[in-house]
Each structure stands twice: as structure tokens, then as C-alpha cells.
Amino acid sequence: MHDPLSIDPRAAAAENANRTLRALCRDLAAGQLRLDDFDPGIVAELREVLADVEPQRDSFAYAGVGSRRTPPEILAAMADIAQTLGDAGTALSTGGADGADKAFETGALRTDAPITVHTPWPGYNGYRPGRDPEKDLDVVHPKSTETLQGRAYAELAREHHPYWNRCGRGARALFVRNVSILAGALDGEGGTLPVRAVIAYTPNGLPVGREAAGTGHTLRTAASLHVPCVNLSRRTPPERNAAALAAVPAIVRDAILGRVPGLPR
Incomplete structure (x- = not known):
């Protein structure tokens, strides 16, 4: 069984590295620093690494979630979107609920892309933790809130629920699962x-x-993590989806456009 996933730690590390590089570039451009000021061995090592490295496609997952009362035409679009993204090797992170979650899972299962189903507790909707060889997907669930990871998930879930104190144990587990979905998908090789x-x-x-x-809770949490969210409802304000479509990876945008009438192009 896999351990619960962590909210992407690479993003913070990458931002720190980018901030340092931006400052370095500014200093070099302004003449405040010269390459001669650096240790020649470090400069040579950096040049060697950059010369040898092969460009790689950024591997990532998308979260496919939604209402149990999603209309049939939107469910069909979700399955098609998931299949398109899966054919491109993009991993799916979802929640195993009936309706939208199942539609995304159905489409992704037509491909060989990684699929991770996050559940609030073992056995939820028939899912058992671990690798499901028949469906070719992974099932995970957050550990008890007695663990550090569980507490981190629960704190983030509580932060984005206005009536957390009124929620029972089962409801809280579902909201903690929403945070787990945003943590990412297993890549099949021990990574996230x-x-x-x-x-x-x-x-x-x-x-x-x-x-x-519950989907709204996922969207609010995602917004706090600066993850763009595209809502396939025709009632979504156009400017909201236009901004989201501009922010998502191009492969995701291309998979969505043209499949749902009313979305901005």
C-alpha cells in the first residue's frame, strides 16, 4: 500500500530557485557581478550539466472532480477529456465518487496513463487501498489525523470549510479526501x-x-494552492474560465476546448 501523497513540495523549491536565478541575472546584467567572480569549478560544472541534460516534458497530473448530479452530456465530455489527456500520458487524480469522478476514471481507463483514486476511508464506494491490477489504477486514502500528514490535510480542509465544527467524522473525512486529491497522482515508479x-x-x-x-470545497482549496480550475458548467462566469484556461497547461486546455459548448476560447 502506498503512503498518502504530499502536497507538491517541488513548487516551493522551484520558486526559491527561480527567485535566486532571477536575482543573479539582474546582477549580471547590471554589471554588479561577473562570471569571473564565481568559482571556476562551479561554473564549469554548471555548463557541463546544462550541455548534457536532455529536455524533458514536464510530467504532471490533473484533478478530475465534480458533482454526483453532473448532466449526462457533461459526463460524456469528461470521459472524452480524460481519454484525450490519458492518451497523451497525463495522469489523473480523482475521488472515486459516482458521477463526475467516475466519468473521468472511465475515460482514463481507456488509456495507459496513471490513475490515482483518493478515498476518504478504506472500502469507500468499493475501492480497496493499494494497487488494483484489474482496473490498472492506484487507490490511496489519507492516514488518520493522528499522523503528521493527516493533520496537514485536515488543517487545510478545515481552513476552506465555513462550518467545519458542524461536520461529523464521515463528512470531515470526505473533505480531507478532497485535499488528498490535490496532492497528486502516483506515477507507477514510486514517485508523485x-x-x-x-x-x-x-x-x-x-x-x-x-x-x-464538496466539489466547491475542492475548488476553493485548489485556488488557495494556486492551481487553476476549469468549471465545465455553463453557469460559470466566462471571465473565470477564461482566466483558468489561460493558466492551465496547454495540453489540458486543448483537451477541453471544443467539447463543452459555452466555454470561452
Whole structure:
């Protein structure tokens, strides 16, 4: 059985590295530093690494989530989107619920791309933790909130639920599962692929309100993590989806456009 996933730690490390490189470039351009100021051995090593490295496609996952009451035409679009992304090798992170989650899973299962189903507890909706060789997917669930990872998930889940204190144990487990979905997908080789986009459906087209329910919680949490979210509802404000489509990886944008009427291009 795999351990629960962690919220992508690479993003913070990459941002720190980029900040350092930007400052270095500014200093070099301004003449405040010269390459001669650096240790020649380090400069030579850096040049050697850059010369030998092969460009690699950024590997990532997307989260496919949504309402259990997603309309049939949107469910069909979700399955098609998942198949398109799966054919391109993009991993799926989802929650195993009926409706939208199952539609994304169905489409992704037509491909060889990694699929990770995050569940709130063992046996949820028939999913058992571990590798499912028949379906060719991984099933994980957050550990008890007694563990460090569980506490981190629970704290983030609580932060984005306005009535956390009114939620029972089962409801809280479902919301903690929402955070786990955003942590990423297993890559089949012992690693984790970070979620770079969320594709979802809420009946009201928003991340808030009674109709948004648990999916809205996922969208609010994703926004706090700066993960762009595309809502396939026709009621979603066009400017909201336009901004999201501009921010998601191009392969995700191309898979979505043209499949759902009303989305901005």
C-alpha cells in the first residue's frame, strides 16, 4: 500500500530557485557581478550539466472532480477529456465518487496513463487501498489525523470549510479526501506527479454555495494552492474560465476546448 501523497513540495523549491536565478541575472546584467567572480569549478560544472541534460516534458497530473448530479452530456465530455489527456500520458487524480469522478476514471481507463483514486476511508464506494491490477489504477486514502500528514490535510480542509465544527467524522473525512486529491497522482515508479490543473463541474458554476457542495470545497482549496480550475458548467462566469484556461497547461486546455459548448476560447 502506498503512503498518502504530499502536497507538491517541488513548487516551493522551484520558486526559491527561480527567485535566486532571477536575482543573479539582474546582477549580471547590471554589471554588479561577473562570471569571473564565481568559482571556476562551479561554473564549469554548471555548463557541463546544462550541455548534457536532455529536455524533458514536464510530467504532471490533473484533478478530475465534480458533482454526483453532473448532466449526462457533461459526463460524456469528461470521459472524452480524460481519454484525450490519458492518451497523451497525463495522469489523473480523482475521488472515486459516482458521477463526475467516475466519468473521468472511465475515460482514463481507456488509456495507459496513471490513475490515482483518493478515498476518504478504506472500502469507500468499493475501492480497496493499494494497487488494483484489474482496473490498472492506484487507490490511496489519507492516514488518520493522528499522523503528521493527516493533520496537514485536515488543517487545510478545515481552513476552506465555513462550518467545519458542524461536520461529523464521515463528512470531515470526505473533505480531507478532497485535499488528498490535490496532492497528486502516483506515477507507477514510486514517485508523485503534482496536480497542475483541476477540471470540475458544479451545478451553479461556482466554488461556493449549497449546489457546489464538496466539489466547491475542492475548488476553493485548489485556488488557495494556486492551481487553476476549469468549471465545465455553463453557469460559470466566462471571465473565470477564461482566466483558468489561460493558466492551465496547454495540453489540458486543448483537451477541453471544443467539447463543452459555452466555454470561452
